[in-house]
Amino acid sequence: MEEDAVVRTVEGPVRGIRRAGDIAFLGIPYAASPTGKRRFLPPQPLTPWTEVRDATTYGPTPQRREEDDAIIPERSVQGAETLNLNIFTPALQGARPVLVWIHGGGFSSGSPVSEWYDGSTFTRDGVVLVTISYRLGFDGFGVIDGAPDNRGVRDWLAALEWVQRNIAAFGGDPGRVTIGGHSAGGGAVLTLLGMPQAQHLFRAGMSFSGALGDLPRELAERRSIRLAELVGVEPTLAGFRSVRERALTRRQYEASLLGRRGLGEATAAIEDGLPWAPVIDGDLLARPTVDALAAGVGADKPLLLGATDDEFTMALDSAPRILRYVPARIALRALERTTALRRLWFRSNRARRGTVAVLGRYVADRVFRALVVRVAEARRDATTWVYRFAWPSPVTGWAHHCLDVPFWFDRLDAEQVTPIAGEHPPQHLADDLHAAAVAFVTSGDPGWPAWRTDPGITRVFGAEPALSRTAYDDALPLV
Structure with missing residues (x-):
């Protein structure tokens, strides 16, 4: 491995893989692992490191197992440090445009670990590609008494802030960042475009088959309370922390959460939105995304x-x-x-x-x-x-x-x-x-x-x- 495959980020040095035509850095954490006392909190700062960290394999994913009917092969990687990103760059010198890709999966599944998202075709054409992970399902978007809403949205922001701090060291231009995504990822792009707090983090957006969340908080709260009942705890931070991750993920999609039976179950997602998705919380998301865009938020992008x-x-x-x-x-x-x-x-x-x-x-x-x-x-x-x-x-x-x-x-x-x-x-x-x-x-x-x-x-x-x-x-x- 050549010495110039090592990059010093603000948090610490990382070593990538030199490939034919580009360099890949995989599994770089952008926030601390959301476990233990950090579980259900906003993304927390990393503890800096001094030794060169290996970034030659994909990091752990919030998705713990693949969906049986998934069209895109997005793999699951086990481990705790799930808030990480991958960078594909033509070279470490220069200031090239950057595309930050947000994967889809209905805000409840999917991962950036996919051959479809390999950056070689973008690096071939002079673009630095970054793919990110974020918390999914109830973990990312459930309403919990004592915890902030929209933790998955906060993960997007933390990843984009990491890009602003560090992408220049990978040959990217922090002033020319485009966010892109498909399905829920396309919805994430629109959500970020309509957020005043996100405007300094990117200059353009691409939304492919974008599906918005924009769930009423009351609806997400009712579903969260029902999930607490299903697993036998109080709908509080302490209550949900007492439940193992696997128990929550196994029950967070049960039909009873939607409050419908029979044919109503099939139409609930159309009428009431996805089970777990960004919530209009009056804080990060003060109003529906289209309303924010109509008011001029993101109009310069x-x-x-x-x-x-x-x-x-x-x-x-x-x-x-x-x-x-x-x-x-x-x-x-x-x-x-x-x-x-x-x-x-x-x-x-x-x-x-x-x-x-x-x-x-x-x-x-x-x-x-x-x-x-x-x-x-x-x-x-x-x-x-x-x-x-x-x-x-x-x-x-x-x-x-x-x-x-x-x-x-x-x-x-x-x-x-x-x-x-x-x-x-x-x-x-x-x-x-x-x-x-x-x-x-x-x-x-x-x-x-x-x-x-x-x-x-x-x-x-x-x-x-x-x-x-x-x-x-x-x-x-x-x-």
């Missing part, structure tokens, strides 16, 4: 956002076959109870054929695609670029959730891409998406007209024409 056409339609492919024989107009009543809104949306989507396709697009519009338009319109006077990923997988037939991620990263050869994208996914599409991401991180402009200069204009990836003013019109009834 360029934003790139969009969604795939079908997002979660693929999940309905495994629904009981009888669903296919229920007329779409009738089946839609289970997801949208407001008659006038349901009829208006159905008219806008009358060209869609089949109950599965109709219900899948409704979920995509309700959770993801309508949010794209709401954010773009809220930021009407800010520089916002909108995209739409419309390439249907030859395997599933849908342009579904997560399918675009290996295209953005130009990682079509990574593990588990073939099962969702087929044997020969179009490299030219990966070239286009990755080039747009690199251009945005580098210059703050992905290469097509911004929404404010041409309202409604959208770059459509995977369909003709490439530019459209009506790409999200079918979602407008839900905006």
